[in-house]
Each structure stands twice: as structure tokens, then as C-alpha cells.
Amino acid sequence: MTKTAARRPAEAIAVRPVRAPSPVGGRGRRRLADQLRAYGFLLGGLLCFAVFSWYPAIRAVVIAFQKYTPGSEPEWVGTANFTRVLHDPEFTAAWRNTLTFTLLALLIGFAIPFLLALVLNELRHAKAFFRVVVYLPVMIPPVVSALLWKWFYDPGAGLANEALRFAHLPTSNWSNGADTALVSLVIVATWANLGGTVLIYLAALQSIPGELYEAAELDGATLLQRVRHVTIPQTRFVVLMLMLLQIIATMQVFTEPFVITGGGPENATVTVLYLIYKYAFLYNDFGGACALSVMLLVLLGLFSAVYLRLTRSEGDA
Amino acid sequence: MSTRTLVSPAALARPRGKALYWTVFTGVVVLFALAFLFPVYWMVTGAAKSPDEVARTPPTLVPKHWHLSGYTDAWDLMQLPQHLWNTVVQAAGAWLFQLVFCTAAAYALSRLRPAFGKVVLGGILATLMVPAQALVVPKYLTVADLPLIHTSLLNDPLAIWLPAVANAFNLYLLKRFFDQLPADVLEAAEIDGAGKLRILWSIVLPMSRPVLGVVSIFALVAVWQDFLWPLMVFSDTDEQPISVALVQLSQNIQLTVLIAAMVIASIPMVALFLVFQRHIIAGIGAGSTKG
Numbered sequence: 001m002t003k004t005a006a007r008r009p010a011e012a013i014a015v016r017p018v019r020a021p022s023p024v025g026g027r028g029r030r031r032l033a034d035q036l037r038a039y040g041f042l043l044g045g046l047l048c049f050a051v052f053s054w055y056p057a058i059r060a061v062v063i064a065f066q067k068y069t070p071g072s073e074p075e076w077v078g079t080a081n082f083t084r085v086l087h088d089p090e091f092t093a094a095w096r097n098t099l100t101f102t103l104l105a106l107l108i109g110f111a112i113p114f115l116l117a118l119v120l121n122e123l124r125h126a127k128a129f130f131r132v133v134v135y136l137p138v139m140i141p142p143v144v145s146a147l148l149w150k151w152f153y154d155p156g157a158g159l160a161n162e163a164l165r166f167a168h169l170p171t172s173n174w175s176n177g178a179d180t181a182l183v184s185l186v187i188v189a190t191w192a193n194l195g196g197t198v199l200i201y202l203a204a205l206q207s208i209p210g211e212l213y214e215a216a217e218l219d220g221a222t223l224l225q226r227v228r229h230v231t232i233p234q235t236r237f238v239v240l241m242l243m244l245l246q247i248i249a250t251m252q253v254f255t256e257p258f259v260i261t262g263g264g265p266e267n268a269t270v271t272v273l274y275l276i277y278k279y280a281f282l283y284n285d286f287g288g289a290c291a292l293s294v295m296l297l298v299l300l301g302l303f304s305a306v307y308l309r310l311t312r313s314e315g316d317a
Numbered sequence: 318m319s320t321r322t323l324v325s326p327a328a329l330a331r332p333r334g335k336a337l338y339w340t341v342f343t344g345v346v347v348l349f350a351l352a353f354l355f356p357v358y359w360m361v362t363g364a365a366k367s368p369d370e371v372a373r374t375p376p377t378l379v380p381k382h383w384h385l386s387g388y389t390d391a392w393d394l395m396q397l398p399q400h401l402w403n404t405v406v407q408a409a410g411a412w413l414f415q416l417v418f419c420t421a422a423a424y425a426l427s428r429l430r431p432a433f434g435k436v437v438l439g440g441i442l443a444t445l446m447v448p449a450q451a452l453v454v455p456k457y458l459t460v461a462d463l464p465l466i467h468t469s470l471l472n473d474p475l476a477i478w479l480p481a482v483a484n485a486f487n488l489y490l491l492k493r494f495f496d497q498l499p500a501d502v503l504e505a506a507e508i509d510g511a512g513k514l515r516i517l518w519s520i521v522l523p524m525s526r527p528v529l530g531v532v533s534i535f536a537l538v539a540v541w542q543d544f545l546w547p548l549m550v551f552s553d554t555d556e557q558p559i560s561v562a563l564v565q566l567s568q569n570i571q572l573t574v575l576i577a578a579m580v581i582a583s584i585p586m587v588a589l590f591l592v593f594q595r596h597i598i599a600g601i602g603a604g605s606t607k608g
Contacts, residue, residue: 037513038429045422046437048482053444055464056455063455070461122324123342131598132591133349136357139590141542143560144579147567148360151576157372159359165375191352196601203602210321217325226323252450255544259564273450273545280454281549289454296451304446 060297063290070286081291085279091292093267094275098251100182101189101271105250109190109197110243116194117201118231131202135195142192146259149188150175153260175260178268185256185269193249197242204238205231237310244307248300272296364388364577371573384573391578395566397559401581404558407474407547408540411481415536416529418482423491424517428503438492444485450545456480457549472553477540484539487532494528495521531600534593541586 039046064081066074085091120130137145152159153174161171175184212230221229232239254273257263263270263278270278272292279289328334363371364387366380391397425431426438460470460480470476498521506516522529544560551557557565559582567575590597 034429035432038425038431038434041421041425041429041513041517042431042437044418045482045488048418048479049441049444049485051459051464051483052456052480053447053452053483053485054440056452056459057444057447059455059459060452063458068458070458118323119341119345121322122338123345124329124338125342126346128594130345130349132594133353135590135594135598135601136353136587139538139586140357140583141544141560141586143544143563144583147563147575147579148356151363151572152356152359157374157376159356159376162374162376191356199598199601205322206602208322213321213323213325223323231323248448252448254450258544259567276451276454277545277549280457286454286458293451293454297447300448300451301446304448308446 057297060290060293063287064294066287068286068290069284077287081287085288085291090267090270090275090278094270094272097182097268097270098253098272101186101253102247102250104183104186105189106243106246108186109194109246109250112190113194113197114201114239117198117205118227120198121202121205131199134198137192138195140192142255143259145192146188146256149184149191150260153184175269176265178265181261181265181268185253185260188256188260189250189253197246200238200242201235204235208234240310241307244303244310248303248307251296251300251303360576360583361580364391364573364580366573368571368573371576387573387577388581390571390574391581394574395562395570395578397578397581399555400557400559400562401585403474403556404541404560407477407558408537410474410478411540412533412536414478414482415484415487416533419484419488419532420491420522420525420529421517423488423495424521427492427495428521429513441485441488444483445489453545453549456546460550470550472551472556474556476550477547480546481536481540484536487535490532491525491528494525498524527596530593530596534589534597534600537589538586 063074065076065078067077067080068074116134120127120134123130140148153176155161155173155176158174160174164171173180175181208231212234213226216226216230252273253271254277257269257271257274258277261269263274273296276289276292276296279285279292324334329338362380365383365385366377366387367382367384370377370381426434431437460476462469470479502524503516503520506520511519540558542560543558544564547558547561548564551561554562554565563575563578563582566578570578
């Protein structure tokens with residue numbers, strides 16, 4: 001509001017001599033009509049945001065403090081939902097699994113795409129082919145890639161163990177072993193999502209001015225030194241952004257554990273989102289589900305805030 | 318034409334450089350074929366094997382006999398036409414709703430200067446900070462009993478269509494594009510007496526084809542790939558999209574038939590990708606580095 005007020009004097013000087021003097025109030029009425037029109041355009045989108053984004057966010061917080069069963073009057077229960085959820089042994093397992101999953105996904109799903117993009121950027125042939133092939137798994141529905149890898153991990157005729165036997169390596173339990181299940185799921189998620197990251201890194205690499213490499217080479221920098229002192233500093237921002245986005249995305253992992261392991265074996269792959277789903281649809285405990293959602297929300301909100309802070313400060317610079 | 322990259326063209330022209338380049342090139346081709354193409358090949362051929370052959374160790378690289386019965390059984394037994402149609406309806410509706418309401422809202426925020434426009438935009442962008450999946454349960458409760466009108470959208474495609482409009486990313490993409498359109502063209506139209514709707518329809522939208530294409534692809538892919546939300550919303554088997562149906566039916570169906578169904582479920586998105594690959598790949602690169 002203060003902005004329009006500040007703009008008015010300048011407008012008055014520039015516009016008045018040209019426009020015919022309008023009766024008092026005419027301008028106000030015009031403005032009201034303009035506003036009504038503007039809000040007419042906004043209405044549909046605004047309603048959808050209000051009902052399906054803003055309202056559920058507020059509701060999550062409210063229901064987290066209620067005993068809530070659909071169809072009956074909600075009851076205030078204070079922090080009972082939180083204490084109940086906190087004492088659930090699955091709670092610790094879910095958070096430990098989610099954080100481990102995120103960390104492993106970061107270690108695997110972070111270095112590999114960067115290296116791939118670095119190599120792909122140097123290849124001068126079949127560029128389109130590489131880009132299409134690396135992105136192909138992203139276009140396969142996540143449910144299909146999860147079911148596909150569930151079949152690969154099959155202890156009987158699964159491709160994963162066949163490959164190990166072919167290479168004369170000891171076979172593994174993959175997603176069926178308590179200690180290997182989580183890593184197996186990280187491999188699936190990385191395979192399915194890496195294409196997008198590679199393409200974004202490639203775009204970032206292509207925006208590095210060639211003169212920087214030329215200058216470094218004239219100064220006698222070796223290949224690794226050029227990577228270290230030109231490529232990495234030049235792409236640092238994109239890398240950091242993707243890292244944060246990946247953390248936010250992998251902390252909400254659901255499809256892979258739900259489809260491949262069902263949270264097992266022995267809760268080894270129960271994730272926070274999976275637990276939220278279980279509370280709501282298996283235990284019919286919507287209060288507990290919302291209490292968990294709020295915890296996840298706060299943590300992810302923090303990461304998002306860092307992300308936005310970084311993008312904004314980069315935009316100012 | 319091509320810009321200078323990490324390795325200098327001079328180094329590549331030397332015999333040793335050339336040999337090294339082709340070694341790396343071959344290595345990457347083999348790696349990509351094994352890592353990304355082979356699993357897909359395995360899926361397509363696995364569905365064509367007989368139930369015995371698919372369970373055999375060591376496995377056969379090429380099916381001994383090509384059975385199309387896996388594919389036809391999947392089509393009939395798993396009611397794939399029904400589930401594919403459901404997915405198409407859900408995706409097309411979400412696309413249409415997003416295109417109408419998001420463009421209108423983005424146009425208003427970009428060009429019509431609504432009062433509190435900044436606040437509204439801030440509220441929309443704030444939803445980017447709130448990860449969508451973390452809010453599925455309260456969103457589900459909202460859809461099951463809409464505020465004020467107390468209607469349930471469960472098992473109704475509207476449960477996909479309407480929440481799809483609340484897509485801050487696509488809306489912001491559109492708004493930013495509209496912001497960059499030349500103001501003098503829009504002003505000229507206004508002086509010629511065109512109304513706001515007319516300007517949006519005849520000037521803004523035709524000038525915005527690239528961004529509309531990107532938003533359309535994002536909207537379609539998002540619905541086709543989604544799993545958790547449709548799993549919650551469609552308890553009625555007849556309404557379920559292909560992703561949910563695949564998982565629900567995967568327990569009690571022969572492996573070859575399931576694999577065939579997985580192939581069929583992947584075809585539309587892979588085909589869409591192969592047709593629009595240039596735009597999709599360019600869009601991913603451009604959208605992310607400019608932000």
C-alpha cells in the first residue's frame with residue numbers, strides 16, 4: 001500500500017497534463033473496477049491455494065493437538081499426541097532411517113551426477129543420446145522403477161544377485177536383509193532421479209566462460225587444478241542448491257519403502273512419511289499423524305528457509 | 318561455435334588426446350547402456366518370457382520364445398484400459414485446471430496490480446517452503462470434507478484436479494515469464510481498446526508458448542508419476558490411476574504379467590519424453606540455473 005502512495009506524486013506530474021480532468025471519485029471508482037477485475041482473474045487460483053495449501057498447513061498444527069476421528073467432534077488433548085508418537089519405538093527407527101537415507105542419498109546421489117556431468121560436458125559426440133538416456137529413468141513412473149528393482153533384488157532369480165554371481169562375488173540379501181535394505185533403496189532412488197541432477201549440472205557447466213579455462217591453462221594449471229579452481233567455484237552455487245533440494249526431497253521418501261520393502265525387514269526401512277501414512281490409514285490416528293507431520297514440517301521448513309535465503313542473497317549479489 | 322570446456326581442443330587434437338577421448342567415450346557409452354538402458358531392456362524382454370523362463374537361474378539374455386501373452390494378459394486381467402483411462406482423465410484435467418487458473422492468477426499478479434498482490438504472492442511462494450508430502454494427511458482430511466460446503470471429493474478426479482492448481486512453482490514460472498513480456502505491446506493493445514481478458518487470450522498467451530509448454534509437461538508428468546496422493550484419495554479400485562493399481566495388484570499376479578503391465582504403464586511418459594525431449598531437456602537446464 002505504501003508503494004502506491006509513494007508512486008502517486010510522480011504519476012500526477014507526468015499524467016495530469018495529458019488526461020482530461022476527471023470528476024472527483026471517478027478515479028477511485030475506476031480503481032475499484034480494476035481491483036475487482038484483478039481479483040476476478042486471481043479468484044480460482046487463490047481459492048485453490050487457500051483450501052488445499054494454506055488451510056491444511058494450519059490444520060496440521062491444530063489437529064496435532066486434538067484427538068481427531070473423521071465424522072466426530074475433535075477433542076483437545078494438549079501435547080498427548082506428541083508424547084504418544086515420541087514413545088513409539090517406530091518413531092526413532094523412522095527418523096534414524098530417514099536421516100540415514102538422506103545422508104546416503106547425498107553421498108551417492110551427489111558425487112556421481114557431478115562426475116557424470118563433468119565427463120559428459122567434455123564429450124563432443126552423441127550429446128543428445130547421452131542426455132536422453134540419462135533422463136530416461138526419470139520418466140519411468142516411480143512406482144514402476146520401484147517394482148522393477150524389487151524384482152532385481154529378488155533373492156531367487158533377481159538380476160542383482162545374478163550380476164554378482166556373474167562377477168564371482170558373494171551374493172547379498174539386498175532389500176530383504178535388515179542391514180542392506182536401506183542402501184538398496186538408496187540405489188533405487190539414485191537410479192531413478194539422477195538424470196535430472198545431471199542435466200542441471202550440465203547446464204551449469206555450460207555457463208562457465210571458456211576464457212577462465214584458457215587463462216588457467218596459460219598459467220600452467222593441470223586438469224585437476226582446473227577442476228578445483230575453475231569448475232568447482234563456478235558451479236558451487238548450483239551444487240549447493242541441488243544439495244538442499246535433494247535433502248528436502250529425500251526426507252519425504254515414501255514410494256520406494258512402501259513398494260519394495262513395506263517398511264521392513266524389522267522396521268529397517270520405515271521412513272517418517274511412511275510412519276505418517278501408517279498412523280493415518282492403519283491406526284486411524286490422525287492426531288498422531290499430524291503431530292508427526294508438524295515435526296517433519298518444522299525440520300524441512302528450516303532447510304527450505306536456508307535454501308530461499310541462499311537463492312535470494314545470490315540474486316542480490 | 319562450441320565453447321571451450323575443461324579440456325582444450327588442442328589437447329584433444331593430439332594423438333594421445335584422441336585415443337584417450339575415444340576410450341572415455343566408449344566407457345561412458347558402455348556405462349550408460351548397462352546402467353540405464355539394460356534395466357529397461359530387461360523389463361521389456363522379461364515380460365515376453367514364459368513364467369518358467371523368467372524364474373530361471375542363470376537367466377536368459379534374450380527370451381527363448383517371445384510370448385506376447387504377458388502383455389495381453391496384463392491388458393485384460395489387470396483392467397489396464399480402465400486404469401490408463403483414469404490416469405489420462407486425472408492428468409488431462411489437472412493440466413487444464415492449472416492452465417486456466419494458474420495463467421489467470423499469474424497474469425493478474427504480473428500485470429493487473431491487485432491490492433495486496435505482494436502479500437498474495439508471498440503466501441503462494443511460502444507454500445514452496447512447505448514440502449507438499451509432509452501435508453498430505455491434513456490435505457486428505459480437507460478433501461474428504463471440504464470447508465463450508467462439506468462435500469467429499471474422495472474417489473472423484475476433482476481431488477486431483479483442484480489441488481493441482483495450488484502449484485506455486487508453475488504459477489511463479491508463468492508470472493516471471495509474463496513479467497518479462499514487452500510492456501509497450503500490451504499497452505498498445507490497451508490503447509486499441511482491448512479488454513484484459515482479450516489481452517491475455519490474444520497477446521499474452523500466444524507470446525508465452527514456450528513457458529506454457531514447460532508448465533504443461535510439468536503438470537502432466539506430475540500427475541502421471543504421483544503415487545502417495547492418489548493412493549490416499551482413491552480407495553475405490555475402479556477410480557485408481559495406473560500407479561496405484563499396479564502396486565495394489567502386484568501381490569496377487571504372475572510376475573511376467575506384472576512386468577508387462579509395468580512396461581505398458583511406462584510407455585505414455587517415455588513416449589512423451591522422446592517426442593518432446595529437446596524442450597524438456599532445455600527446460601530443465603534453463604529453469605534451474607536462472608533461479
